[in-house]
Amino acid sequence: MVSRESDWEGVRLHVVTGKGGTGKTTVAAALALALAGEGRRTLLVEVEGRQGIAQLFDCPPLPYEERKVAVGPGGGDVYALAVDAEDALMEYLEMFYRLGRAGRGLRRIGAIDFATTIAPGTRDVLLTGKVYEAVRRKHGGQPVYDAVVLDAPPTGRITRFLGVNAEVAGLAKVGPIRSQADSIMGLMRSPMTAVHVVTLLEEMPVQETADAVGELTAAGLPVGGIVVNGVRAPMLKQTDLAAAVKGRLDRDLVAKGLDAAGVGVPATAVDALLAGAAEHAERVALEKSERRTLKALHRPMYELPLLVEGIDLGGLYVMAEQLCRQGMA
């Protein structure tokens, strides 16, 4: 199925962000499937407590535990994990400090709650820390996961989220937290990481994409590809689109065509259909200019078709195949 080499050889952590409503969770899931080629194992991680993965893969809510959720079109395994900040903190304390009962004491006095909610930066530290651990985890000298795909916070928060450990490094000048923060930032800024941005061909998502690319670059975080989601093909020729935008399609000819098609419709419906054509043409024109803005960002671009009926598991495989074919995986 894979017809060319991936554009992201060597990348182990694929971070997928995008403006809310652009379908970043769906794209992250499709990418995790696409990367699960023969004999490979990928991990799809969500960090926002929304159980979006379980809904997409139609399985019960994910616990704080890695579970196999699908087999990729290339035969590899896709695992999924919903990271919970509290559990991640307890795990972290256990792993690095062997706290045992004292750890539970921290929960009792509200320190865990403080760390994961009141001081929300800590939450991001924990979530990125868990992702880091999954990327670096080894079994028998080999990485457990060939790739980790992170369904990350939206574009508005992504730079802060990924850069939170630099923030921590500023607070903690020495000590265990500092060295952990430095290691995480090291991974995030390395060529092993790529931050992909999902967008629609609409003004605001494209604007946020451009902003995010700028912010990520300024923060020294490696920008990956741009995934254009919900792409619809123009349904009229260029000249007809131009006419439709100006409301100059030949009404009589269209009415005749509708008759020839055997769909006799009242005159008002013909007008409604022509209005629909004008809207379509206007949108196509808008999409064209948005696509130009995206191209000017000079990042590899991938396009996924609009699935009108919504996304189910079958739709995810269709998207995964598209991503493979276009070289994203």
Place this chain on the structure above:
Amino acid sequence: MSASRMGPVSTPVLDLDEVIANRSTRVIVCCGAGGVGKTTTAAALGLRAAEQGRQVVVLTIDPARRLAQSMGLDALDNTPRRVAGVDTSRGGSLDAMMLDMKRTFDEVVLAHSSPERAKVILENPFYQSLSSSFAGTQEYMAMEKLGQLRAQDRWDLIVVDTPPSRSALDFLDAPKRLGSFLDGRFIRIIMGGAKTGGRAYLKVIGAGLGAMTAVLTKVLGAQVLKDLQAFIAALDTMFGGFRERADSTYRLLQASGTSFVVVATPERDALREASYFVERLGEEQMPLAGLVLNRVHTTGAAALSAARATAGAETLSDSGEHPVAAGILRMHAERMRLIEKEQSLRGRFTAAHPRVPVVDVPAQPGDVHDLDGLRIIGAALADGAR
């Protein structure tokens, strides 16, 4: 069976003109998932209310650049500014502001502590990261700003746009979290012996305390703990005021002068989030006006089904005649399938929440970024009731 017997005909329609015309409505909160048009809805409602004679201020959190520019919000100075181009013939006015969370936080600090103490707080590294870069602060500060605007009493209607939270519910939970944090033992423990007033209390905790401080030192490192202690000590005098205001803003949200408008689009995730929100508002006894369903697709040719349009397009393609009509039929088929999907999602929501009034806002061909665009949305928001 007729469609009218099957369809959810009894779903009440949300009449937002009635909400904004009602002088006892003092606060409208627009909430919902990210990317559903909350800011645009808030701005459109504010403009419409102003042009109907209300003194309105719109508090936006993170507006799209061009929308912000259209409202004269290019300068982010955390103060309401008069919006030009508004029809004031009925005696109303529109101010708008964009939330600057760090500045709002700084103002709180300056207003509630002595200059020396404020200086210590503002320079503490914990304060600096808490106030400017840590997610979550935005929710507190949005609530804080809402309380401030209400207290100023310069406007008779405040329209608030909520932060693009991880979950829409963060907005409701933030003040409560602050409250429970302040009630918690953690603050006192982290302060250790530094806090003289807590002596008696510390004895109660007893031997556990030393172990706890040791654990914290081990995890955080001594220097981090010292900064954190200094920060909390400096903030200590302010905590009472903080808590009081968080509580009073929460009560304000429950008061009868407040109306929550839940915003969604006819998509699965957005409507799921809207459902959660409607349920939560009910639990918290917050007054819900209803649901604004943005970007709903419509057609003037609903009688032509997707199947017939597709069949017709195929007939034409086979004959090679009338390519334009064939394209138009395919477009229509796609739109009809989309409408069908949207209506089914909408039906699920109204079945689960039959008493929640809903208004549909038709999808616009382009983005809204001027006052005329906002007027069109405003009219659509009110149109449902006609």
